[in-house]
Amino acid sequence: MANLLIKNCIVIPMEKNLHEPGERYFVGEIAVAGNRIVHVGPVGTVPRDFKAERVLDAAGKVALPGLVNAHTHAAMTLLRSYADDLPLMQWLETRIWPLEAKLTPEDVYWGTKLSILEMLKAGVTTFADMYFFMDQVAQAVQESGMRASLSRGIVGGDRGLQALEESEALAEKWHGFEDGRITVMLGPHAPYTCPPDFLRTVIGKAKELELGIHIHLAETADEVETIKSRYGKRPVELMEEIGLFEVPVLAAHCVYLEPHEIKILSDYKVKAVHNPESNMKLASGIAPVPEMLEAGVTVALGTDGAASNNNLDLFGEMRAAALLHKVNKLDSTVLNSYQALQMATKAGAQALGLTDVGILKAGYKADIILLDFEKPHLYPRHDVVAHLVYAMQASDVDTVMVDGRILVENGQVLTLDEQEIYQKIRECSQRLTS
């Protein structure tokens, strides 16, 4: 990969914490060598010995770390708008699960490719996925050049151990692939689908393989009641008791938490993923995000699958998060635009265990997006960060770089054949619904 200099753009490094003094953005330049950022600074500060083989003049654009979609089920793009406006269990039992039972490995491959196409065009450079036929998912990620953390979804019962074996095979083949562009976590689905003994086996395997765990946790009031009636404890209490939090955990949803459970998540450094649009659409509830942030919990942002959202647009998700908590608390200061942006970048990377992703800083991986600010809805420029959360559209994404490689240029994805993907999706969806 060539040495690249991006110059004259507004740079938002996302390195500063919320209350750190100083400017959050400046007009500057970013130098990239191979798959790493080697310099970020104001205009004219790039070291003299840096020889750029390519210069991108990004005047009128904003440079931001690539967005991290920290919880999704990528291939569920195939189910987009197949079932909406239904109660959760009816939605799952009569629509989603019967269609998912028909999915083939090839369907999952093309469904994932569609989601990667959508995410890349919307500035998402990394996603955390939980689904099945994960070898096909990994293949789609590999071909696209995107970054991902992959988990084979595991449900306890007859086929639980087999799914765990598949997870181990997935990790052997893909964990750490291409300097860590693809990583693997174990994916026990949820406390109500994985009994404690089975979860202990999964935790043991995670320790043995030194992998994290991606799980749905405390998503609905029903889940809390089910777990309480079965085990006499709330989900987070039960997970603490069986030792889940002894390994790195990516916990999706975290809607139903008592104050002492927020403390448990904070004490064990559990990473929470907020999915506001999914929680609203399925009428699950409102996660206590301001309380979690106050307690020092790392909170990332996710779209969840396209059947419960129905898009994979993290700009929309940031806006939903910022607005939802304001109206919930009747307090417009409760979650500000910089916090929402942190959730979608730096916190997302931390949640996935990526220690050199999520910030624009020398030494970090070159996952960079350039946003076209020459748009009517982005003038004037009183506050660029607020624009990103309250006014930006996914279609404003101009350039996307992952691991030092440009994957999107002028809004076009270079590594995927858009028309081929649409054709395959038409074929898959026709067969699935016939």
Ligand SMILES: [Zn+2]
């Ligand atoms: Zn989910």
